[in-house]
Amino acid sequence: MHTDLVAALDIGGTKIAGALVDRDGTLVVRAQRPTPARESGERVMEAVNGVLAELAASPRWGEATAVGIGSAGPVDAAGGTVSPVNVPGWRGFPLVERVGDATGxxxxTLVGDGVAITAAEHWLGAARGHDNALCMVVSTGVGGGLVLGGALHPGPSGNAGHIGHISVDLDGDPCPCGARGCVERIASGPNIARRALENGWRPGPDGDASAVAVAAAARAGDPVAVASFERAAQALAAGIAATATLVDVDIAVIGGGVAGAGDLLFAPLRSALRRYATLSFVQQLTVAPAVMGNDAGLVGAAAAALATRTGAGIPARAH
Known part of the structure; x- marks a missing residue:
């Protein structure tokens, strides 16, 4: 069956991934380049152009009818620009215009990476069938996005749902964003590891001081490692409860590397959520792990483009 495709880009500080995505959310052609994050904005754009050129070399490129971009943020969907924190060469970079030029x-459609992952989880993943959902990515940073009334809700700027920068500790540590006590400053992987080290946890002989190593120590019963995950879970629960209270979502989907810790994170998170999500309408809030994995950014960028084109929220899956 002849079906139109969407070109998708997933742009982060480590890699620039691209795909042609069909109406079922299947990635039919892929391309990828490392992000030259420390180089000039033009060099980063060259990598994007390389990915697009590889996609354009596919015999199916002619079926592409739109482009969806999920980018590390902040993004400015209204202005068509991106200023990713981890790509210093891009500040107010006119990515939408440049990608439009490169694709004829x-x-x-441009959205933040958290919004893209939300679109993917709602279309084909853990939030499928939920009209009101919060999806989060907890890894090097903490991002997120919202589905409200059955439709992706990127907001005018494309950043809505950025839960990592809700303050949950009023006099807490300064966050690099300029505020204090942000969810990200407590719950991201590097901050879980930092807190464990500050409180006396020591890496093993291999010297691995990452959140993955802290998780291994916590599984082995190290009380400092356990406490660092519990503190992260508490911060996430407070942010999730605040969001649910504000916009009335019934599911929070959590992905990213830190979510890979499984019950080390989810058990204290569900427990803390009972303490913070106390009003009657948020007591039924469920928490689920994300299921879309590494392709979520590409699938979600495609979903966002399809939603923009139809004006009808996230695409229905063809059967």
Missing amino acids: GLPV
């Missing part, structure tokens, strides 16, 4: 004028 295809319509381009």
Whole structure:
């Protein structure tokens, strides 16, 4: 069956991934380049152009009708620009215009990476069938996105749902964003590891001081490692409860590397959520692990483009 495709880009500080995605959310062609994150904005754009050129070399490129971009943020969907924290060469970079030029004028939809992952989880993943959902990515940073009333809700700027920068500790540590006590400053992987080290945890002989190593220590019963995950879970629970109270979501989906710790994170998170999500309408809030994995950014960028084109929220899955 002949079906139109969407070109998708997933842009982060480590890699720039691209794909042609069909109406079922299947990635039919893929391309990838490392992000030259420490180089000039033009060098980063060259990597994006390389990915697009590889996609354009596919015999199916002619079926592409739109481009969706999920980018590390902040993004400015209204202005068509991106200023990713971890790509210093891009500040107010006109990515939408440049990608439009590179693809012969295809319509381009830009959203933040957390919004893209939310679109993927709602279309085909753990939030499928939920009209009101919060999806989060907990890894090097903490990002997120919202589905409200059955439709992706990126907000005018494309950043809505950025739960990592809700303050949950009023006099807490300064966050690099400029505020204090942000969810990200407590719950991201590097901050879980930092707190464990500050409180006396020591890496093993291999010297691995990452959150993955802290998780291994916690599984082995190290009380400092356990406490660092519990503190992260508490911060996530407070942020999730605040969001649910504000916009009335019934599921929070959590992905990213830190979610890979499984029950080390989810057990204290569910327990803390009972303490914070106390009003009657948020007591039924469920928490689920994300299921879309590494392709979520690409699938979600495609979903966002399809939603923009149809004006009808996230695409229904063809059967």
